[in-house]
Amino acid sequence: MPAERDMAEMFGISRQSVREALRGLEMSGLVESRPGVTGGVFIREGDPSVVTRAVNDLVSLGALSSESLFEARVMLTTDVIRLAAIRATEEDLQKMEDDIVAFDQQATPIPGEQRTVRVTNFYSLLAAASHNEVLVMLMNSLTEIVQARLNKFGPDPLTDVTRMRRRFVKHLRAGDVDKASSDMEAHLKRVENRLAEKEKKALAN
Structure with missing residues (x-):
C-alpha cells in the first residue's frame, strides 16, 4: 500500500488517522506490516470485497x-x-x-x-x-x-x-x-x- 504520508494527502486526513485505520485493518487480518528496507503495509490475499466494505464504512461514518x-x-x-x-x-x-x-x-x-x-x-x-x-x-x-x-x-x-x-x-x-x-x-x-x-x-x- 502507499506510504502513510501519501495516503494522508490522498484522503485529506492526518497521518495519525491513517495509522489508526491501518492498525484496525491489520487487526482484522486485511493487511500486514513488514519491517525492513523493502517493508511496508501489504494487503493480504483474501476477499477483495472486504476492502470495499471498510472504505464504505468510513464514508458512511463521515470519515471520508x-x-x-x-x-x-x-x-x-x-x-x-x-x-x-x-x-x-x-x-x-x-x-x-x-x-x-x-x-x-x-x-x-x-x-x-x-x-x-x-x-x-x-x-x-x-x-x-x-x-x-x-x-x-x-x-x-x-x-x-x-x-x-x-x-x-x-x-x-x-x-x-x-x-x-x-x-x-x-x-x-x-x-x-x-x-x-x-x-x-x-x-x-x-x-x-x-x-x-x-x-x-x-x-x-
Whole structure:
C-alpha cells in the first residue's frame, strides 16, 4: 500500500488517522506490516470485497469527504491509465470497446441500479488492463462508492459517455497518456459535480 504520508494527502486526513485505520485493518487480518528496507503495509490475499466494505464504512461514518474521495479517484485512475497504456493487451482494449458498444446498443431501458452497475463496468475493465491486482481492488472499491451515491440520488447519466469513452480508448491505443488522462479527469469531474448538486439539494430539502 502507499506510504502513510501519501495516503494522508490522498484522503485529506492526518497521518495519525491513517495509522489508526491501518492498525484496525491489520487487526482484522486485511493487511500486514513488514519491517525492513523493502517493508511496508501489504494487503493480504483474501476477499477483495472486504476492502470495499471498510472504505464504505468510513464514508458512511463521515470519515471520508466526497472531495477527498474524488481526488483519490482521479489520482488512482491516472495511475491506472499510465500502466494500462504500457501493459494493456489487445484483448483488454477489445473488452473496453465491446463494453462501449454493448452499452450504446442496449435495446431496452435498464432499471436505475442495474444501469449504474452497467455503466461503471468500464472502470473495472480499465483497471484490469493495468494488470495490477492492488489497483484493481482499489479502483473497484472507489467505483462501488460512486455506484452507491448514484443509486441514492438517481443515476441521471450524462449523455456523452459513449463518445467520451471511444475517444479515451483511441488515446489509450495510441499511447497518449496525457490526452487519455485529461479526458477521463474531465469526465469524472462532471460526474462529481452532478452528484454534488444532487447531494446539496437533498440536504436543503
